[in-house]
Amino acid sequence: MTLPAVSPVGIRFENIDKRYGGLYGLRQVSLEIAAGECVVLAGRNGSGKTTLLRIAARLVRPSSGSITFLDKKNGATTAASQTGFVAHATMVYDELTAEENLLLFAQLLGITEPAARAETLLAEVGLTDRRKSLVRTFSRGMRQRMAIARALLNEPSVLLLDEPATGLDPQGVSWLAGTLRQMRDAGRTILVSLHGESEISGLATRAIRLEAGSLIADTRTGASLPSIFTFAGA
């Protein structure tokens, strides 16, 4: 995959709280991710991983606290165009073809030559020969590739992935790990949530663990990588 160079962007979460009624999805989470880091986010279901990622993606507003995106000199930068988000769901339309989907999102993003960009990304994720097929006909692995293609449309500096390996066969996981490795090496900042150790967790330069909405362990502050994943599958 030939990726354009990006200016690295870091993320600072400051005292993030997210309340749903009386329930805390996230409690006072403060975290700074340096530009270019590849961070794995571990934790049980319901620990707040998805919420944290969606806040970073600006889909959810925190109840209190702030999130800032930082350029290399640690100054704040505009976030909107910086992030690419890959969720549990594919976030593309089943009833459109691969090509139509990417073209639509490229147009919405205001990319100057949307058709060209869509074609480039289809090639990069290896879906060129299926461009005219409806996404409905795609396998899980192919859908993930579509999801990644869509997330990369605006050439983001930050990639946010929410359990992207779910439902992928070993081949799919390998492809995903390879793709993420290329992104990491090209300088993109990556925050990916995972259930357990895998080929993907091996790419990480850092791992953190959430439990019941709080940050409880961080390899940067001394926790060991295996301990981050203990009980992660539970």
Add this chain to the structure above:
Amino acid sequence: MKKHALASAVVFLLLGAAAYGALFVAPTEKTMGTIQRIFYLHVSSAWTGLTTFFICFLANLLYVWRREPRWDWLAVSAAEVGLVFTTVVLVTGPIWAHPVWGIWWTWDARLTSTFVLWLLYISYLLLRTLVEEPDRRALFSALFGIFAFIDVPLVFGSIRWWRTQHPQPVVMGGSGSGLEPTMWYVLLFSWGAMLSLMALLVRARFEFEAVRGETDLVRREAEGV
């Protein structure tokens, strides 16, 4: 506690005075006789209902802007109390109409519009029961409340225009047209008494909702942990 008792006593006195005014002080209407006295209850309830829904509207706007639970509590309190007053309007209308016209319901412009208003706020309350998550429920009902209130003048306007095409017996005559000064005073006093009752009811309902909201918060937090 003492303040509440005092407030309730004052409201009770005001209502009593208003009732006295409506029954004894106001002159008897020429054509319709004694039954017309229900007019003071009917019209003051209608005006109070609208005032209460306006309060609900303001609470809705404040919630969307500030996202503080107390605006949601105020909104639901105002909506429920407003609904009570609106029901009084819809009930007193036929009670007046039957002896005068011999029919229970006329598709009179104001009564019909009030009926739609009633339906809108019933829908508002039903919406609240169908969204479980408290923040989402508060936001959605606030947004629907805003839509509903903005619709109210359009409802009244369009139905009044419709009725000019096909005139029906007008319940209560024109409000304010052909009223003697004494009648005006009694009406305004009645409205004042109704407003004080409304304030009392909304306040009580608000406090109930506040307590319920807090315990709900605690319970959800306990279950979450």
Add this chain to the structure above:
Amino acid sequence: MFSNTAALLGKELRTEFRSRELVTTTVVFILVVVVLFSFTFDASSAESRRFAASLLWLAFLFAASLMLQPCFLREQSNDTLSALRLSVRDPFAIFAAKLSANTLFLLLTELLMLPVFSVLFNVPVFPVFGQLVVVLFLGSLGVSIAGTALSAISAQARMRELLLPLLLLPLLAPVLVASTQVTVGLLDAAPFMEWKGIGFLVTFDVVFLTVLWLFGEYLLEE
């Protein structure tokens, strides 16, 4: 914002063109309702001309409250709503596109129904066709604006099949009143255009579009 709306509108139209499920089911539904309504009174008498307009608009409203259900619901299955929120510059474009598409679909079903309706009730439709299109358009626009907004709410609530009509129909009372009045005037033996009714419809459309523009992004919040 306009280019976003255009792109999304294209997507809505393309999706519908491929499956045709919304328009076809809505047309059939209106037909069924109109036929059933006509069983309940003597459709051949001269009075039926007056009732015909009411019937038509009631049928349109009921049909619309069903047709608008999938509007935001279908964006939930693959979480495409999040994808849209991340991609568009102005969240209002999402609403603008959807309500435009819904207006077009409603208008299309209504135009398809007109000849059928004309035959079943012996009302002359063609002499006033142009004016009918105007009132159909303005009425459908009002229905779509309110319906699209409320379907964003009902998609996230329980009992959504009943909730959407419940919320929508009282809200649309002014549209029903005004549209029916104008249509009655147009179907009269001596047809005339009820401009006051048109005025009401335009007011409704402008007011609700403005409210949606002001508050729409909150409807999409998570």
